[in-house]
Amino acid sequence: xxxxxxxxxxxxxxxxxxxxxxxxxxxxxxxxxxxxxxxxxxxxxxxxxxxxxxxxxxxxxxxxxxxxxxxxxxxxxxxxxxxxxxxxxxxxxxxxxxxxxxxxxxxxxxxxxxxxxxxxxxxxxxxxxxxxxxxxxxxxxxxxxxxxxxxxxxxxxxxxxxxxxxxxxxxxxxxxxxxxxxxxxxxxxxxxxxxxxxxxxxxxxxxxxxxxxxxxxxxxxxxxxxxxxxxxxxxxxxxxxxxxxxxxxxx
Amino acid sequence: xxxxxxxxxxxxxxxxxxxxxxxxxxxxxxxxxxxxxxxxxxxxxxxxxxxxxxxxxxxxxxxxxxxxxxxxxxxxxxxxxxxxxxxxxxxxxxxxxxxxxxxxxxxxxxxxxxxxxxxxxxxxxxxxxxxxxxxxxxxxxxxxxxxxxxxxxxxxxxxxxxxxxxxxxxxxxxxxxxxxxxxxxxxxxxxxxxxxxxxxxxxxxxxxxxxxxxxxxxxxxxxxxxxxxxxxxxxxxxxxxxxxxxxxxxx
DNA sequence: CCGACTTTTCGAACGCGTTCCGAAAGTAGC
DNA sequence: GCTACTTTCGGAACGCGTTCGAAAAGTCGG
Numbered sequence: 001x002x003x004x005x006x007x008x009x010x011x012x013x014x015x016x017x018x019x020x021x022x023x024x025x026x027x028x029x030x031x032x033x034x035x036x037x038x039x040x041x042x043x044x045x046x047x048x049x050x051x052x053x054x055x056x057x058x059x060x061x062x063x064x065x066x067x068x069x070x071x072x073x074x075x076x077x078x079x080x081x082x083x084x085x086x087x088x089x090x091x092x093x094x095x096x097x098x099x100x101x102x103x104x105x106x107x108x109x110x111x112x113x114x115x116x117x118x119x120x121x122x123x124x125x126x127x128x129x130x131x132x133x134x135x136x137x138x139x140x141x142x143x144x145x146x147x148x149x150x151x152x153x154x155x156x157x158x159x160x161x162x163x164x165x166x167x168x169x170x171x172x173x174x175x176x177x178x179x180x181x182x183x184x185x186x187x188x189x190x191x192x193x194x195x196x197x198x199x200x201x202x203x204x205x206x207x208x209x210x211x212x213x214x215x216x217x218x219x220x221x222x223x224x225x226x227x228x229x230x231x232x233x234x235x236x237x238x239x240x241x242x243x244x245x246x247x248x249x250x251x
Numbered sequence: 252x253x254x255x256x257x258x259x260x261x262x263x264x265x266x267x268x269x270x271x272x273x274x275x276x277x278x279x280x281x282x283x284x285x286x287x288x289x290x291x292x293x294x295x296x297x298x299x300x301x302x303x304x305x306x307x308x309x310x311x312x313x314x315x316x317x318x319x320x321x322x323x324x325x326x327x328x329x330x331x332x333x334x335x336x337x338x339x340x341x342x343x344x345x346x347x348x349x350x351x352x353x354x355x356x357x358x359x360x361x362x363x364x365x366x367x368x369x370x371x372x373x374x375x376x377x378x379x380x381x382x383x384x385x386x387x388x389x390x391x392x393x394x395x396x397x398x399x400x401x402x403x404x405x406x407x408x409x410x411x412x413x414x415x416x417x418x419x420x421x422x423x424x425x426x427x428x429x430x431x432x433x434x435x436x437x438x439x440x441x442x443x444x445x446x447x448x449x450x451x452x453x454x455x456x457x458x459x460x461x462x463x464x465x466x467x468x469x470x471x472x473x474x475x476x477x478x479x480x481x482x483x484x485x486x487x488x489x490x491x492x493x494x495x496x497x498x499x500x501x502x
Numbered sequence: 503c504c505g506a507c508t509t510t511t512c513g514a515a516c517g518c519g520t521t522c523c524g525a526a527a528g529t530a531g532c
Numbered sequence: 533g534c535t536a537c538t539t540t541c542g543g544a545a546c547g548c549g550t551t552c553g554a555a556a557a558g559t560c561g562g
Contacts, residue, residue, distance in 0.1 A: 025559080026508050026509070067551080068510075128431040156458050169420040173423075179378060201390050202398070223482065276529080279539050310542095318543080318544095
């Protein structure tokens, strides 16, 4: 029954720093470093757009065979996470508020904005253990949410639960936004709103043609506030360790 | 700035009923009906599993050429939505509570459970205008959420906003769950929890190895309740049409 | 110097979703 | 019975992510 969502880990398949083992290594030496591949990927994206980032094109840009790339990364998702860490690394890190609730909201908004500004985030954001694949330089957003929850009096379990709720809501918004934008860029129909049976779905029929207008608004902040307030209200305000663990969580 | 999320429409590219134009039609007559294709798809899924549902295999199962399928549906996403509607049609429709908040929760849970039980939902749930592609026999879940919101005193804008919040949260949970389950089925590493810098991310470091255990719990219901309560609390309780539209929504 | 051993490189191939375009098979008008 | 016209059919091909296996290029122990 319990779904297995993103757990963190220090360094998984895709580490961040280019490990320096050019000394006394056995086997054929590499002709291309990971840094060179990432640089080629950035060049390719800047020049042709991120949807043109394919394995073969990247290999051509880097001047190597396509299959050689698979000795530097497990699959394309790995490459995207590498690029994401690289992108977040360059991001400036704003100061977070001290007040717990404000810190949660600021951290979540930073997380959301980082993903929203990264058009190809949708392709990896739901990877198993995604959060655990982030560099420590990106984990400050997760830390901000968890620390805010703990600072408000949540137990560890409640804090992780709050983060997961925020994560689900955020990643859902990002993915729907990304796919809508993609289709909208293509020649999509305006999705008018035709004949709904008013006796079966009266409220939807009443909204009718207004739906597209209403659904086009950016309601992420309101939803985030509502979610966080609701979760914080359900959390025990006893700041002592694990007390009251039976309340407010899946018992 | 405003993202364009799922708007409904009565019947888009993928209608539900097999239209009956076998009379006086010009052009070459079809050898295969849409119903036959869907039946072949269900057969294929039941026999080999849904991950084996590919265009070519489906064509072979239906006894037609692969490219012929594209005269019956726009693309594979269309096929999946056809199958989803077909699946939801057979679903029993539980009675919904009268009380607005309870109706919202019941409708959202039904939506969530329907998607969660449909393993390939993740591939289409974020399609642009997804909700609008649903048959009326599936829209009762959306109607339940919107009607609950309106019944609580929300304006149309607030009701649509509430639905979108619930939709984002739900689809995020579904997608993360689906991708986690997929990887976990394969030989995934246990995602332990290595060495985090306690001075940079103290709370994450403190949680440490407990994260997987805490993240494995099913916290969807708590998050849903929190989100709905928060959004209802922010909505104006004036049940008169569009009054108070400036409050609680994107002004 | 020479065979193990290890690692990298990459051409060939697979199955995928999808597009192109010519051939086939009907109806409609004459 | 012909000639349009319209629609369906499906083989060929494209680019995609990914796997396989053989060749290449180093280190190491003797």
